[in-house]
Amino acid sequence: MTRVWLTTWEWECCGDSFVVGDDIEFGISARVPEPFVTELLGPELAKTIDAFESHHEEEFADRVRGRVVGIHAVVHDVEERRSLRRPGHGAPPGAAVPAEGEEWPMNRLGLGEGVFAGSRPSRYVTTIVDLPGTAALQPRTAVRVPTDEDDSDTARPEGDVDADDPPAVRLIRARAGWIVDVDEG
Numbered sequence: 683m684t685r686v687w688l689t690t691w692e693w694e695c696c697g698d699s700f701v702v703g704d705d706i707e708f709g710i711s712a713r714v715p716e717p718f719v720t721e722l723l724g725p726e727l728a729k730t731i732d733a734f735e736s737h738h739e740e741e742f743a744d745r746v747r748g749r750v751v752g753i754h755a756v757v758h759d760v761e762e763r764r765s766l767r768r769p770g771h772g773a774p775p776g777a778a779v780p781a782e783g784e785e786w787p788m789n790r791l792g793l794g795e796g797v798f799a800g801s802r803p804s805r806y807v808t809t810i811v812d813l814p815g816t817a818a819l820q821p822r823t824a825v826r827v828p829t830d831e832d833d834s835d836t837a838r839p840e841g842d843v844d845a846d847d848p849p850a851v852r853l854i855r856a857r858a859g860w861i862v863d864v865d866e867g
Contacts, residue, residue: 683751683863683864683865683866684732684733684746684748684863684864684866685730685731685732685733685861685862685863685864686708686710686731686732686733686734686735686746686861686862686863686864687715687719687731687733687734687735687859687860687861688708688735688825688859688860688861688862689735689736689858689859690857690858690859690860692735692736692737692738693735693825693859693860695738696737696738697737697825699824699825699826700750700824700825701750701753701823701824701825702750702751702752702753702823702824703749703750704749704750705747705748705749705750706746706747706748706749706750706862706864707745707746707747708733708735708737708745708746708747708862708864709735709736709737709741709742709744709745710733710734710735710736710742710744710745710746711734711735711736711742711744712733712734713732713733713734713744715728715731715734716734719731719734721812721814722756722758722812722814722817722858723756723817723858724814724815724817727817727819730861731861733746746864746866747864747866748864748865748866748867749864749865750862750863750864751863751864751865752821752862752863753821753822753823753824753825753860753861753862753863754819754820754821754822754860754861754862754863755819755820755822755857755860756817756818756819756820756857756858756859756860756861757817757818757820757855757856757857757858758812758813758816758817758818758855758856758858759813759816759853759854759855759856760810760811760812760813760853760854760855760856761810761811761813761851761852761853761854762808762809762810762851762852762853762854763808763809763810763811763850763851764806764807764808764809764849764850764851765806765807765809765850766806766807810856817858819861822860825860825862
């Protein structure tokens with residue numbers, strides 16, 4: 683059996699859903715973990731992974747081919763930290779800080795006939811901080827992309843993210859990736 687790491691952002695961007703029992707082929711970028719994986723998972727769990735999948739940078743000659751015999755979502759805790767946006771720190775350097783209770787000005791693109799597309803940045807900058815030593819495996823029957831219905835790996839915090847006064851720090855359980863067990867036999 684070969685144990686393969688799939689990174690969440692990369693797989694959700696361009697990967698296809700698959701289930702236990704499917705035949706797969708992964709391009710392998712490395713056979714040893716990068717430091718961030720060892721820090722995220724801890725050294726004991728990181729040592730159980732035989733290969734690290736990638737499909738964005740290039741076509742890799744190293745491949746893992748076989749039948750999927752197990753899937754585990756890897757989840758971990760992160761802190762979501764919010765701070766007020768300040769000029770030069772997420773807002774244009776020359777921006778004046780809006781008065782308390784006012785929104786940042788809307789950026790608009792006129793599309794003609796009174797129609798425009800626009801966005802208004804939040805008053806807050808959000809920073810996500812990984813909490814080492816919190817990784818856990820959750821057995822799954824499938825790796826699914828975000829458009830699929832069953833995306834129960836992560837727990838969002840309760841409360842309105844866009845509330846007038848969101849909490850400064852919130853604890854969130856986030857998916858970091860998947861560990862896929864492949865029978866290459």
